[in-house]
Amino acid sequence: MTEDKFTPYEEFAAREWPSDLGLWKNLLLGFIANMRLNMAAGAAETPMGEYMLDMFARIAKARLEGKPIIMHPFNYGPELFYAMDLEPLMQEVFSVGLAPFHLNEPYIDLANQMGYGDNPTLCNAQRPLIATHMNGDAPKVDLLFYLSAPCNSLATTYQVYQHMTGIPTFTMDIPYWSHDPASPYFEEKTLGYMKAQYKDLIPWLEKQTNRTFNPDRFQETMARVNRCRENIMEFNDLLKTVPCPVNSMESFSNYLAMVLAGGTEEAVQLTKWFRDYAAENVRNKKAGVPGEKLRIAWPYTHTFFDRDLFPWIEEKFKAVVIMDILGFYNIPPHDTSTLEKCFDSLALGTLDFSMIHTCRGPAEFYIDYLLRYVEDYRIDCVIIPMQFACKHAYAITKIAAEAVRREADIPVLIFGCDPYDSREVPSEEIRGKIEEFITEIVL
């Protein structure tokens, strides 16, 4: 990407940008500044950067054109919304995007002052939303959609936001049981339950937006989702190669593609690019982390406030983090030859989406994922940077770690932190724990 690529976005931001998307504009400008820094440092470029710029601009354009914007959480693919010509906005872009600049911390403080939760109780992936609303900085969206999973914290904050704004809202209940007949937790009604809820959602969307559900367009969308899934499954397989063909960040890009662009041609191209990139590196025996010595499983989210943590791990220990829990997008392609099968695919994709798949049911969903991750990717150690407020995950981390030690006989580090707030456990402390673990126990 060249410097002149930024100009149209900056001009758009300066001239026509909708007034109620000020914080969104700041995210765009921050993102551009970050890309410039990366360019100056000679960092490798991926097409994700340009896609993100387009996404920021597209939502502003949708606002100017009166196209309905629907806000949804970080664990949901927006394919149905694209199929219905709506503009999806993934809410957690704010908390994740602001974290590296420490710019969500004032909103966290404001949420504290307002009496809306504290760091160990409510997740800061969502909590700043309430404060941005109170501050007049939240985007004015037309519709709100959220799920009952993976956690109470998410559902609670979305419910509070709905209360504060009165935005028409649809909540989808995520069942506890598995849709996989091979699972001991299989419940045959699970898939039908999800499909039935989708068949409630569609007329609701039609009514709210004066749009008509077009089955052909939906089938085309799901066919594109399938192509993405093919690419990602191949990519995931390529990451099993030693040395790993990509660095610690790239699997997260596939997640971004599916959570921001799932169902679009852009997502197909993005996932294809990453698949091809990994394949070429495998062919050339090129490592994502040159001189790879350690392979780390990171079965939780990134510590978003510290964007230099993974490069530091790579450089200091010649270690590669294979993928985080969001990067673990592991959904195979489905038969989408009929409309009904497309609904099956949509429902399955929702149940298996990053973090929903691993966290919505019994502890075994998470433990099995972790054990398979460790085995398939030939992992040397596990690091779990557990968020204090993440009750559903933190409360099974110890039994999961015991399973890893028992089944795979490799060390596990668990430590508490807040991925969105550098003040809870600062970078230096996190790095100290990781360094001590790797040098004293792993090596």
Place this chain on the structure above:
Amino acid sequence: MTISETFSEAVSLPNRWINASKNQGKKVLGYFCSYIPEEIMTAGGFQPLRMRAWGCTDTPMGDAYMSSTTCSFTRCVLELASEEKYDFLDGLIAYNSCDQIRRLYDNIRFKAPFPYQYFISVPCTQTAVTLDWFNHELVKFKEDLEKHFLVSIEEKNLKEAIRLQNETRSLFERLYDLRKKEAPPVSGSEVLKIFLASVSMPVQEFNPLLKKQLEDLEKSEGLSGFRARIMLIGSHLDEPEFIDIIEEQGGLVVTDSLCFGNRFFRNQVDENTEPLSALAERYLNKISCPRMSGGQADRTRFIMDQIKEFKVDGVVIERMKFCPIWWGEAYIIRDELKKEGIPCLELEREYVLSGAGAIKTRVQAFMETLEGR
């Protein structure tokens, strides 16, 4: 022994009713929260017992396995389970009440298993689709009990259990009607003991006791000398001593939105339809707990109606530390109460009463505010 003393006796676990049930060869099943129909267990000849962590003082196991930032109720239950303090229970029934309860259930399965364990997937929304799912879950639960314990849960037994539990709910309605009086004959702390007894002893023995208690209360003069009528709102509260602190400062608790309170007994089960469908309908669509998404407006309406009906002067919200659901709910309730000009005090607490002095000071100040209005 007075009836009130009898109810107090039921608070401890195990109690003489549980011991008697065990001696009669009855199986005792522990269960969590208010979305699991006791009726199914009663119909199968089981003694249901609402899970509490009575007597827990410290939680090293709970802290280690669930983290010290999960709610203290769940940590306490894990602690007692690991110490085999629930060895009088023949089984445990849980559901996805909240993240912490579902993970407590996982930890119990892994670290301190019960002889029988069952989990029900209860939806978090109230629609025709989710009702159908919940109905199916109850059918599976009934069948699993039958299969595991080699019992047959007949429709007539389910209907009788529903009739009994409806009677309990009606008796509680009568009790709450008495609390509407200018001089309510019963304190909030005593009412909590009655609720705790109702979930800790056979319904067949509880109902006659409460009936008799109501007859006595209906004749009594009522309490006087209190400073304000209080509505208490919150989650799992099974410590009468917490309410004692409020009432000792002159705040008489006259109504509530609590798990051991209105959310327990409001809404009857339809006795004229197929029993499991009727149970699903009642339990999913009753006054909701904040675990349910989309039911907030109804919950607020219910609170406002209670405030009017019971002539409430002020509201106390008790919120368990580290509970995300109740923090969100409390935020909305505070907002709604403010709009209506209703005074409100929010108290964060641990499961095992601690910091009584600080709570007392805050309640005292709140009472003065109420009197100054």
